[in-house]
Amino acid sequence: MPSYEDITYDVEGRAAIITINRPHRYNAFRGRTVEELIKAFRGAWADTGVSAIILTGAGDKAFCTGGDVKQRAETGDYGPTESGMFEIGNLHKLIRDVPKPVIAAVNGIAVGGGHVLHVLCDLSIAADTATFGQAGPRVGSFDAGFGSAYLARVVGEKRAREIWYLCRQYDAATAQQWGLVNAVVPPADLLDEAKAWAAEIAEKSPTALRFLKQSFNADTDHQAGLSNLAMSALDLFTKSPEGLEGAAAFAQKRPADFGAYVKA
Numbered sequence: 403m404p405s406y407e408d409i410t411y412d413v414e415g416r417a418a419i420i421t422i423n424r425p426h427r428y429n430a431f432r433g434r435t436v437e438e439l440i441k442a443f444r445g446a447w448a449d450t451g452v453s454a455i456i457l458t459g460a461g462d463k464a465f466c467t468g469g470d471v472k473q474r475a476e477t478g479d480y481g482p483t484e485s486g487m488f489e490i491g492n493l494h495k496l497i498r499d500v501p502k503p504v505i506a507a508v509n510g511i512a513v514g515g516g517h518v519l520h521v522l523c524d525l526s527i528a529a530d531t532a533t534f535g536q537a538g539p540r541v542g543s544f545d546a547g548f549g550s551a552y553l554a555r556v557v558g559e560k561r562a563r564e565i566w567y568l569c570r571q572y573d574a575a576t577a578q579q580w581g582l583v584n585a586v587v588p589p590a591d592l593l594d595e596a597k598a599w600a601a602e603i604a605e606k607s608p609t610a611l612r613f614l615k616q617s618f619n620a621d622t623d624h625q626a627g628l629s630n631l632a633m634s635a636l637d638l639f640t641k642s643p644e645g646l647e648g649a650a651a652f653a654q655k656r657p658a659d660f661g662a663y664v665k666a
């Protein structure tokens with residue numbers, strides 16, 4: 403069993419429970435977090451005792467607030483990793499490719515890359531205190547891959563554009579009305595509800611579920627190519643003066659000034 407610093411990994415019954423465990427940073431991910439999430443998802447894939455995977459965040463404030471903007475403001479990247487790579491694109495593909503249903507138990511704020519993670523999960527159950535949104539254009543980032551294209555499949559073009567262009571936070575009731583989440587429950591019931599869904603899934607044919615997941619994915623698998631392109635673009639953009647201004651403004655708790663970057 404690998405030892406983890408940024409996440410916890412547990413198996414209860416036939417459910418693997420993966421928890422992002424950086425509450426001091428509102429469960430924002432750095433390179434190491436992403437690397438550990440990949441190991442955990444691969445472990446759950448390989449474990450024949452696991453029928454479904456629950457992804458959640460530690461504490462009651464945040465599910466995941468995306469990339470660690472403070473780390474980015476300090477070092478210009480998301481910090482060191484064993485592989486030397488920041489593998490968020492591979493994590494996105496893995497959540498889709500693991501042939502077992504992934505349930506997001508959204509226990510608080512899901513924003514930026516954290517919002518993208520729940521969107522990519524097969525199912526989302528939210529605490530009624532959870533909030534949802536994208537933040538990239540406010541902090542010098544964007545996800546022009548699954549984070550925008552697949553989001554538009556889930557909520558429709560107009561709503562996806564609103565979410566990205568305005569960077570607002572939406573409450574759980576709105577998220578449910580928009581089809582972003584399957585169910586909303588009181589915070590105290592969230593994990594039990596997710597486990598109950600996982601137990602219900604565990605009674606079903608794993609082979610049927612595997613084929614169904616692959617079939618649902620097939621229609622949007624071309625977005626993986628778009629995601630590769632988007633991550634290459636993002637790597638360049640987040641190191642540009644415009645991208646760095648967004649991260650610096652967040653870390654310095656001031657509004658970003660992107661005025662110099664408007665192009666004709």
Ligand SMILES: CC(C)(COP(=O)(O)OP(=O)(O)OC[C@H]1O[C@@H](n2cnc3c(N)ncnc32)[C@H](O)[C@@H]1OP(=O)(O)O)[C@@H](O)C(=O)NCCC(=O)NCCSC(=O)c1cc(O)c2ccccc2c1O
Nearest residue numbers: 427428430467468469470471472490514515537541543636
């Ligand atoms: C999440 C918030 C809306 C919460 O606001 P609130 O007012 O409730 O709380 P605070 O702002 O006081 O935050 C509490 C505490 O947590 C720290 N924190 C919150 N979010 C982050 C974060 N993402 N990184 C680091 N630290 C965070 C915050 O600083 C406070 O700590 P103090 O010690 O200072 O008190 C609000 O916090 C917010 O808007 N957060 C930022 C959300 C955000 O911009 N996320 C990142 C978007 S970019 C991204 O996710 C991303 C994803 C990718 O996949 C990429 C891939 C490749 C390259 C780049 C990528 C990328 O940038």
